Amino acid sequence: MRKFLGPIVLNVFAWTTILAVAFPLFWMLVTSVKPQSELFRRPPTMMPEVWTFEHYWHLLTQTNFLVYFRNSVMLSTVTTLLVVTVATLGAYSLVRFRYRGRESLAFMVLFTYLLPSVVLIIPLYLMLVSLGLSNTLFSLVIAYTTFALPYALWLMRSFMAGVPDDLEYAAMVDGASRMGAFVDVILPQLLPGIISTALFTFILSWNEYLYALVLVNSDDARPLTTGVMNMLISSFNIEWSLLMAASVMMSVPLIIVFAFLQSYLTRGFGAGAVKG
Amino acid sequence: MTTLTQTPLERRYARLGLLLIAPTVLIFCAVIIYPLVSALYLSLFKVFTPTLESSWVGLANYRELLASGMFWSALVNTLVWTAGTLTLQIVLGIGMALVLHQNIWFRSLARSLILFPYFISTVVAVLVWKWVFNDLYGILNHLLMQAGITNMPVDYLGSMPNAMISVILVGAWKYFPFVVIAVLARLQTIPEPLYEAARIDGAGPIARFFDVTLPQLRDVLVVIIMLRAIWDFKEFDLIWLLTGGGPSSSTETLPIVVYRQAFALNQMGMAAAWAVSMMAILLVFMIVYIRKTRDKGAV
Incomplete structure (x- = not known):
């Protein structure tokens, strides 16, 4: 009897907690497909009585959402490409080469990885304003490298350390140059690590708020985070359904990653965050 | 770790290593080190944000803050x-x-x-x-x-x-x-x-x-x-x-x-x-x- 009941109790307990944790996300989805009139019903309906996608339609056609979305896609893509390229080369150098100052560089990477944005933001703001770059997506790319590059380097370093030395040497014995060996032997081995670093960097940039808040003040260059937040602040009547629809849409890239590439996320966790 | 580079090949590798890390170092200097240092420097001034007009006040900001x-x-x-x-x-x-x-x-x-x-x-x-x-x-x-x-x-x-x-x-x-x-x-x-x-x-x-x-x-x-x-x-x-x-x-x-x-x-x-x-x-x-x-x- 105990053998039979134990797992059931455990499962019921486990799933109650898990669903409680996930409830706000469920509630976001439900709210986004309820008609405005149903939203203010008491008691609230757990599942929408009438399903509607009018809020999504409204969001896409009558707000700046698509502009923000495009900005976010461009911003995150450019940042990711730049950062992952630089970090891959940098990590290769930090792990596989011997030169003076290498140890202090590695230390600096870790230090900057932990650095708070609010310390950098004031001088960065002054710098970008004096360069005439404020209110551009490019200024955000520059600002985002301050946190994305240390992060990507830190991840790539530990992925690089996981690629066995012998492969590289074997290729060089066969006559490949050092960079030839890097491209032919190391890069393929490193690919899963590169993918997971790219995913993390992309998500990090996609979700960034503070720099976007300070550096960009025009709708043309505003990414989703500050753009959607503005919809909350500037509206006289808060339209919760619309905001929930925006939240869902904003999480779409993440949902895609979760559905298809989740193993890369877990791998990144293991490599970067808690290697101890 | 072994001693630093000796043979020509190793020296060439060390140079390649430095070349590969160069972009990282440049970016770090421009967007992290320089802002960090200027944050320290800036904290010794009184700056009015909209006009960026500034005057030297030394440690007065810190004194005021701690007080x-x-x-x-x-x-x-x-x-x-x-x-x-x-x-x-x-x-x-x-x-x-x-x-x-x-x-x-x-x-x-x-x-x-x-x-x-x-x-x-x-x-x-x-x-x-x-x-x-x-x-x-x-x-x-x-x-x-x-x-x-x-x-x-x-x-x-x-x-x-x-x-x-x-x-x-x-x-x-x-x-x-x-x-x-x-x-x-x-x-x-x-x-x-x-x-x-x-x-x-x-x-x-x-x-x-x-x-x-x-x-x-x-x-x-x-x-x-x-x-x-x-x-x-x-x-x-x-x-x-x-x-x-x-x-x-x-x-x-x-x-x-x-x-x-x-x-x-x-x-x-x-x-x-x-x-x-x-x-x-x-x-x-x-x-x-x-x-x-x-x-x-x-x-």
Whole structure:
């Protein structure tokens, strides 16, 4: 009897907690497909009585959402490409080469990885304003490298350390140059690590708020985070359904990653965050 | 490590290594080192943000800052937030990791659901929670009133101590998955014979947790706690978006003061002084963390 009941109790307990944790996300989805009139019903309906996608339609056609979305896609893509390229080369150098100052560089990477944005933001703001770059997506790319590059380097370093030395040497014995060996032997081995670093960097940039808040003040260059937040602040009547629809849409890239590439996320966790 | 480069080939490799790290170093200097140094320098000036007019004041910003009660109350707020949310994250994180380590139904779905809050944007998390917390139509007030726990709608974000508690809870909800994944990965490497030995010695589940699991998790927990402490200490988005530091600065943490000084009160020099002071406190955590990882040979 105990053998039979134990797992059931455990499962019921486990799933109650898990669903409680996930409830706000469920509630976001439900709210986004309820008609405005149903939203203010008491008691609230757990599942929408009438399903509607009018809020999504409204969001896409009558707000700046698509502009923000495009900005976010461009911003995150450019940042990711730049950062992952630089970090891959940098990590290769930090792990596989011997030169003076290498140890202090590695230390600096870790230090900057932990650095708070609010310390950098004031001088960065002054710098970008004096360069005439404020209110551009490019200024955000520059600002985002301050946190994305240390992060990507830190991840790539530990992925690089996981690629066995012998492969590289074997290729060089066969006559490949050092960079030839890097491209032919190391890069393929490193690919899963590169993918997971790219995913993390992309998500990090996609979700960034503070720099976007300070550096960009025009709708043309505003990414989703500050753009959607503005919809909350500037509206006289808060339209919760619309905001929930925006939240869902904003999480779409993440949902895609979760559905298809989740193993890369877990791998990144293991490599970067808690290697101890 | 061996001695530095000697042979021509090794010297050529060293040069290649430097070439490969060069972009990183250049970017670091331009967007991190230079701003850091100028933050220090800026903190010695009085700067009016809109015109960027500045005058040298030496250490006056720091004197004013330390003399004002605001610094200490912001520091206390930061520590309360950090300690509160960190404790919850660790406890919930270990608990959930133990649950997910068991053979429960739909385990990978469960793991995805738990992981999701960590990866969504803080903006999304805040919007959703603001709606859940809504005083008139929020689901939370409705559920609490239906369950008879309260008969008045609770004001979650507009009064104290509710605002601080709410911020801490949302922070725990958003960041505990990090602990779950890190602990879960370590749990899977604990050798089964340790548990068998404990079982033979007559240890129950609770004794096994304290005598086997916890000591095995010790190292990874130290690292997690340090990392999360640093990240929670410098958290801006979540608190700023949920309460804006209110009601009347009672959830105003150090990062929020820095932002307000610079961009709402238009005192860049003063803001830089706040930022540097905050950095000084954070440096203690950072050095401990870096020491810890270095001992382990990770750096």
